[in-house]
Amino acid sequence: MQAPSHTAEHAHGHDAHHEPGFLTKYIFSSDHKVIGIQYGVTSLIFLFFGFALMMLMRWQLANPNTAIPVFGKMLEALLGDVAKDGIMSPDLYNSFGAMHGTIMVFLAIVPLAFGAFGNFVVPLQIGAPDMAFPRINMVSYQAYFLGGVVMFISFFIPGGAAKSGWTSYSPLATVADLAHRVNGQTLWLLGMVLLITSSLLGAVNFITTIIQLRAKGMSWMRLPFFVWAQFVTGFLLLLAFPPLEAAGIMQLMDNLFQTSFFLPAGLSVSGNPLPVSGGGSPLLWQHLFWFLGHPEVYVLILPGMGIVCEIIACNTRKPIWGYKALVNSVLAIGFISFIVWAHHMYLTGMGTKISTFFQTTTMIISIPSVIILTALFLSLWGGSIRFNTPMLFALAFLPMFGIGGLTGLPLGFNATDIYLHDTYYVIAHFHYVVAPGTIFALFAGVYYWFPKATGRHMNEFWGKTHFVLSLIFMNLIFMPMFMQGLAGMQRRMADGGATYSMAYAKENNTGTQDGLSPKIIKMNKTVSHAAWALGVVQIPFIINFFWSMKRGRKVTSDNPWEATTLEWQTPTPPPHGNFTTTPEVFRGPYDYSVPGHKKDFTPQNQKV
Amino acid sequence: MSDNHSTADLKKHIRTYMLVFLALLVGTAITVGLYYVHFESVALTVSIALFVASIKSFLVAGFFMHLISEKKAIYAMLFTTAVFFVSLMFLTIWAMNDYPVIKP
Amino acid sequence: MEIPYTVEARKDTGLYNAKVGIWLFLASEVMLFGALFSSYILLRVGAASGDWPAISLAWPHGLLNIPIGTFNTAVLISSSITVVMAWASLKMHDFGKFKLYMGLTLLCALGFVSIKTYEYHEKFTHYEVRLQDGKIMTGHIQGSPMFWDLKTLADKKITALDFHPDAAKHGAKAGEAPAAKEHAKHAPIPVGEITYLSAFVPKHHTFFAIYFTLTALHALHVIGGALVMAFLWLPGAKMWKTDPERFTNRVETAGLFWHFVDLVWIFLFPVLYLL
Numbered sequence: 001m002q003a004p005s006h007t008a009e010h011a012h013g014h015d016a017h018h019e020p021g022f023l024t025k026y027i028f029s030s031d032h033k034v035i036g037i038q039y040g041v042t043s044l045i046f047l048f049f050g051f052a053l054m055m056l057m058r059w060q061l062a063n064p065n066t067a068i069p070v071f072g073k074m075l076e077a078l079l080g081d082v083a084k085d086g087i088m089s090p091d092l093y094n095s096f097g098a099m100h101g102t103i104m105v106f107l108a109i110v111p112l113a114f115g116a117f118g119n120f121v122v123p124l125q126i127g128a129p130d131m132a133f134p135r136i137n138m139v140s141y142q143a144y145f146l147g148g149v150v151m152f153i154s155f156f157i158p159g160g161a162a163k164s165g166w167t168s169y170s171p172l173a174t175v176a177d178l179a180h181r182v183n184g185q186t187l188w189l190l191g192m193v194l195l196i197t198s199s200l201l202g203a204v205n206f207i208t209t210i211i212q213l214r215a216k217g218m219s220w221m222r223l224p225f226f227v228w229a230q231f232v233t234g235f236l237l238l239l240a241f242p243p244l245e246a247a248g249i250m251q252l253m254d255n256l257f258q259t260s261f262f263l264p265a266g267l268s269v270s271g272n273p274l275p276v277s278g279g280g281s282p283l284l285w286q287h288l289f290w291f292l293g294h295p296e297v298y299v300l301i302l303p304g305m306g307i308v309c310e311i312i313a314c315n316t317r318k319p320i321w322g323y324k325a326l327v328n329s330v331l332a333i334g335f336i337s338f339i340v341w342a343h344h345m346y347l348t349g350m351g352t353k354i355s356t357f358f359q360t361t362t363m364i365i366s367i368p369s370v371i372i373l374t375a376l377f378l379s380l381w382g383g384s385i386r387f388n389t390p391m392l393f394a395l396a397f398l399p400m401f402g403i404g405g406l407t408g409l410p411l412g413f414n415a416t417d418i419y420l421h422d423t424y425y426v427i428a429h430f431h432y433v434v435a436p437g438t439i440f441a442l443f444a445g446v447y448y449w450f451p452k453a454t455g456r457h458m459n460e461f462w463g464k465t466h467f468v469l470s471l472i473f474m475n476l477i478f479m480p481m482f483m484q485g486l487a488g489m490q491r492r493m494a495d496g497g498a499t500y501s502m503a504y505a506k507e508n509n510t511g512t513q514d515g516l517s518p519k520i521i522k523m524n525k526t527v528s529h530a531a532w533a534l535g536v537v538q539i540p541f542i543i544n545f546f547w548s549m550k551r552g553r554k555v556t557s558d559n560p561w562e563a564t565t566l567e568w569q570t571p572t573p574p575p576h577g578n579f580t581t582t583p584e585v586f587r588g589p590y591d592y593s594v595p596g597h598k599k600d601f602t603p604q605n606q607k608v
Numbered sequence: 609m610s611d612n613h614s615t616a617d618l619k620k621h622i623r624t625y626m627l628v629f630l631a632l633l634v635g636t637a638i639t640v641g642l643y644y645v646h647f648e649s650v651a652l653t654v655s656i657a658l659f660v661a662s663i664k665s666f667l668v669a670g671f672f673m674h675l676i677s678e679k680k681a682i683y684a685m686l687f688t689t690a691v692f693f694v695s696l697m698f699l700t701i702w703a704m705n706d707y708p709v710i711k712p
Numbered sequence: 713m714e715i716p717y718t719v720e721a722r723k724d725t726g727l728y729n730a731k732v733g734i735w736l737f738l739a740s741e742v743m744l745f746g747a748l749f750s751s752y753i754l755l756r757v758g759a760a761s762g763d764w765p766a767i768s769l770a771w772p773h774g775l776l777n778i779p780i781g782t783f784n785t786a787v788l789i790s791s792s793i794t795v796v797m798a799w800a801s802l803k804m805h806d807f808g809k810f811k812l813y814m815g816l817t818l819l820c821a822l823g824f825v826s827i828k829t830y831e832y833h834e835k836f837t838h839y840e841v842r843l844q845d846g847k848i849m850t851g852h853i854q855g856s857p858m859f860w861d862l863k864t865l866a867d868k869k870i871t872a873l874d875f876h877p878d879a880a881k882h883g884a885k886a887g888e889a890p891a892a893k894e895h896a897k898h899a900p901i902p903v904g905e906i907t908y909l910s911a912f913v914p915k916h917h918t919f920f921a922i923y924f925t926l927t928a929l930h931a932l933h934v935i936g937g938a939l940v941m942a943f944l945w946l947p948g949a950k951m952w953k954t955d956p957e958r959f960t961n962r963v964e965t966a967g968l969f970w971h972f973v974d975l976v977w978i979f980l981f982p983v984l985y986l987l
Contacts, residue, residue: 128715129713129714129715129716130715132715132729132732132733133729133730133733134715136733200737200740203736203740204733204736204737204740205733207732207736208729208732208733208736211681211725211727211732212716212717212722212725212727212729212732213715213716213717213729235688238736238739238740239688239689239692239739239740239743240692240743241740241743242740242741242743242744242746242747243696243743243744243746243747245744245747246744246745246747246748246751247747247751249925249929250748250751250921250925253914253921253925257913257914257915257921258914258915259914259915259918259921259925260915260918260921261751261755261918261921261922276915277915277916277917277918279755279758279759279917279918280755280758280918280921281704281754281755281758283703283704284700284704284751284754284755287700287703287704288700288747288751291696291700291747335688335691338691338692338695338696339695339699342699342703345703349707349708350703350706350707351706351707351708352706352708353706354699354702354703354706357699357702577713577714578713579713582713615804618800618803618804621800622797622800625793625796625797625800626793628793629789629790629792629793632789632792632978633786633789636782636785636786636789636981639981639982639986640778640782640986643778643986653987654987657982657983657986657987658982658983660982661978661979661981661982661983664978665975665978665979668792668971668974668975668978669971669975672792672793672796672967672971672974673968673971673972679725679726679727680725681725681726681727681732682727682731682732682735685735685736685739686735686739688739689739689742689743690742692743693742693743693746696743696746696747696750697746697749697750697753700750700754701750701753701754701757704754704757704758705757
């Protein structure tokens, strides 16, 4: 099976590498499985890096103005005065906060969910030999990697990394570091342009692959739900990212060439008028940002839902409940997610009519989300559930995503959002969706497809340990944040609420109570301890991951979970070109326990 | 376009291309000409200019890019894009123009 | 297994892979330029309300060179017809004609970019001056230097600026014509009287900011498209001998991109130059 090096892609100038060798096989490979694994490893590294930033920030929140033990000195040595005496300065806190968000969203979760799982699994599940444009696929990974490098370097340039939040609101993003013409924000924007390019190439590739390369008999309604989720995700990336790219270009112009796309007239910084023409609109940035920003939320969650659906169907040994409803819901989410974005902007002074419009669409989009969740819950009914590690993570995903989703409703209503906006409640809400939600789904996926990729199982005992402890600490981190947020604690504050406690003490003298009670502020410590513990309990996962690659229990068949979808009908690990014989599909994706069949699963490519 | 074009078919197509080309040049001339005429109403000027531009772009997309005889999948794709583009433009403009005015 | 449908069309969709790919890519391009167009509209509508200081924020008109813009539009439209003819020639198995039409397309692309460069240079040497008495003039500095501002004057220790104001028509800002006329006679302006000096660069006004951003992004697309077609014209044309059908598909795909670039310009031209 020769590398299909001459596809009809329209990119030129890239010679296909033919001679085999380490570089061709692992670094400049155009094989979708290798690229998927490259995405996976890189994004897992970024996932832990982004989490490390947060663990440092949590120290500062729990112990304001005290030196970080051990790591504080390292920070000072690496970054200089911003970590003087091992204490994180507010500037550094802002940098870490902005980069935590950016890294987690654009460099960790999306590449892991879309780049890694999508690349590895989608062509296998639809019975394709590879992606439609293998070399574009390779370039997509390289652009992502380069974007990651740019983001990483930005920590070490004068002035430090971007510090205006992952949302980079103008004019703050433009004026935050006027001392340096090329500053962290500039690198952030350049990094984003690379990441967006990567996503666009990926999206074009995924959608084309799913439309064109489905095996014979693999009609649309026979696609596994995971493929549907990736298909819609592809469209979200394809159409929502370009407006952010446009906005990024404009902000780059603002930063480098002193234009005023997002700068109003009469702006002054530290009392000095800013020497720009003015006439721009800060709200324009927010609109363009959130036009991506909200579909991006669904980019984060849909692949997770897809993974969970596959695992639940396989481990309950029965067809998924309401496949058609799932497909229609995911399509509905795709469409509606483009017209809800301004619910992030209720506080910008939008009028009541437009606020009502966005509030309505936001409530409507919760319907398909709830349908999906309900269908997945109902799928459990009457199943003979196998409680293996991937299934445990998938099961935990359901209530965790449920909590995340339902706590979003008060944020979608503009009356309640005005109080809750920018508090820890918001942080808790979206982290419930993404952290114990999507990340659990991704962990489930890692445990589930690991045998296909390596031919070995991950250790079940350590997997279950990893699961139980992660579940406990995730909730200990985010549940208290709801309470802090409801009490009124603002996010993005470097001092962990010290200001509030001062206000509280002062008010006590006058008999009124304005600040936050010490109980609320003390929760910072609980949360921080839980965060560090969560970090510690990832160690079994990391060791398990690498140990099992070499020493794990070998699979006894190509289909160790006895699943129905096509990726399990290939050799293990799948060779270049994937299938030894051209697969043909005869049935839907979830034919488990079909009455009259010999076994309790009937693969899609089995005729009888 | 389907791949089984006969040469006669193509000759016909080429005639169409030439007509479209002429129409595009004429359209450009009309737009520029109107600029020098100066209408009183700004709205009218803008509408005419954008109307002519839309017709021109329809000609390019329809004939040069063969959109008038394309496959269903492409139409679906472009329709989706159009919906999102319109919602981006329309909702943003609406949002930026709907703000509470405090009367003194 | 080989990747199917790289050349022949898939039965149920009726499309080959690259065609799906290029249309998806163009869809994302629609969103990219669409976002910039929306920004243009919002900036412009926002400017019309003209709050503080209204005069310098009002949307400028007639500062771009319309005859040259019109000519460039014609050049780009011509390149669209030549590229579609290049494809049709391949369909009729006339490789010589393909070479000719593709060459013409590249010539048009080169012409477009050259003219655009000239236009950019024209803007970089065109200035707006504001004086202490509130007068605003546009015009050129003796010797046509680029990118001067007040700091340049101070650095060069210039005491009087040798300024050639435009004829009244060009300073077509509302209410500004009489002032411009007054200064139409060329006389050096003492630097002390100047409060503001800027060429028509992006930071001068949001109009120029969006003008340069949109046209530069568009020009990048022209250059990118031209590079691909240059490849298909010279080294890539070898494929005609080995795999003519795929080569024709490649030309069609490149052509689709090229028409899109043309299509964007069809909107850019009236919006930026005429309205």
